[in-house]
Amino acid sequence: MCSPQAVHVAMTLDAVYLRGSMAAIFSVLQHSSCPQNILFHFISSSTDINHLHDTISHSFPFLKFQIYHFDGTAAAGLISTSIRSALDCPLNYARNYLADLLPSCVKKVVYLDSDLVLVDDIAKLAGTPLDNHAVLAAPEYCNANFTSYFTPSFWSNPTLSYTFAGRNACYFNTGVMVIDLERWREGEYTRKITEWMELQKRMRIYELGSLPPFLLVFAGNIAPVDHRWNQHGLGGDNYRGLCRDLHPGPVSLLHWSGKGKPWVRLDANRPCPLDALWAPYDLLRTPFSLES
Numbered sequence: 081m082c083s084p085q086a087v088h089v090a091m092t093l094d095a096v097y098l099r100g101s102m103a104a105i106f107s108v109l110q111h112s113s114c115p116q117n118i119l120f121h122f123i124s125s126s127t128d129i130n131h132l133h134d135t136i137s138h139s140f141p142f143l144k145f146q147i148y149h150f151d152g153t154a155a156a157g158l159i160s161t162s163i164r165s166a167l168d169c170p171l172n173y174a175r176n177y178l179a180d181l182l183p184s185c186v187k188k189v190v191y192l193d194s195d196l197v198l199v200d201d202i203a204k205l206a207g208t209p210l211d212n213h214a215v216l217a218a219p220e221y222c223n224a225n226f227t228s229y230f231t232p233s234f235w236s237n238p239t240l241s242y243t244f245a246g247r248n249a250c251y252f253n254t255g256v257m258v259i260d261l262e263r264w265r266e267g268e269y270t271r272k273i274t275e276w277m278e279l280q281k282r283m284r285i286y287e288l289g290s291l292p293p294f295l296l297v298f299a300g301n302i303a304p305v306d307h308r309w310n311q312h313g314l315g316g317d318n319y320r321g322l323c324r325d326l327h328p329g330p331v332s333l334l335h336w337s338g339k340g341k342p343w344v345r346l347d348a349n350r351p352c353p354l355d356a357l358w359a360p361y362d363l364l365r366t367p368f369s370l371e372s
């Protein structure tokens with residue numbers, strides 16, 4: 081699991097999102113010019129890791145992967161409730177702890193959410209240069225209203241809002257990130273993120289789940305990635321889950337971030353138009369039932 085030539089990919093794995101994870105893995109392999117060079121690192125809090133292991137090796141007999149147990153207790157104590165309860169699951173915070181969970185020989189990793197599919201070679205994304213000592217790379221969205229990710233009490237507190245002074249801070253989505261784990265470990269970024277979460281417990285400084293602490297620590301200091309690598313928001317908005325369209329431009333990765341998930345909408349026979357692009361990767365399709 082240490083190969084420096086390999087493309088290392090980290091994802092979380094749990095029963096609820098397993099169908100999404102399987103589709104994501106399948107899409108990564110299908111569009112890779114060298115699938116045997118990809119190593120998957122799965123993070124799971126499940127008590128039945130054997131079942132997850134069997135499910136994956138049954139569908140992907142040649143896949144090189146390792147499952148790491150994530151004890152969500154520490155993260156759970158740091159989570160304050162957000163506007164969407166699915167975001168409050170401790171496993172959603174596992175991305176903060178990758179540098180500790182993965183073996184120290186792994187120097188660089190591509191982190192992927194479970195509600196996405198790639199339609200391009202992941203090696204291109206993994207090869208993103210992390211110039212200027214950047215710790216992570218992700219597509220940035222400087223037109224998004226950055227202010228809205230934090231509460232008025234955050235902005236009205238001079239000490240807190242000073243965090244972003246001198247930084248050209250832009251929104252980025254934490255569902256697709258290329259992370260330099262060596263720099264992460266050296267800079268103790270897990271601790272820095274955790275400190276913001278501790279503050280959030282005492283005084284509400286943001287509304288969403290695991291994203292804002294990443295913005296607080298990294299926004300304005302990340303390496304850029306072309307927007308094609310995270311066409312996000314396809315799950316719809318956080319309140320009503322309305323269908324969303326693609327952003328303009330080319331597409332290498334489709335991400336159903338937001339409230340709605342394509343497998344849920346397909347099962348309910350109420351898919352959004354773009355869910356048809358996820359369906360071909362659905363290996364765990366619920367058998368069609370003639371009853372009901």
Ligand SMILES: *[C@@H]1O[C@H](CO)[C@@H](O)[C@H](O)[C@H]1NC(C)=O
Binds near residue numbers: 225226227228
């Ligand atoms: C950005 O969001 C803040 C807080 O939600 C709001 O007060 C402000 O008007 C917004 N700015 C723009 C340009 O939409």
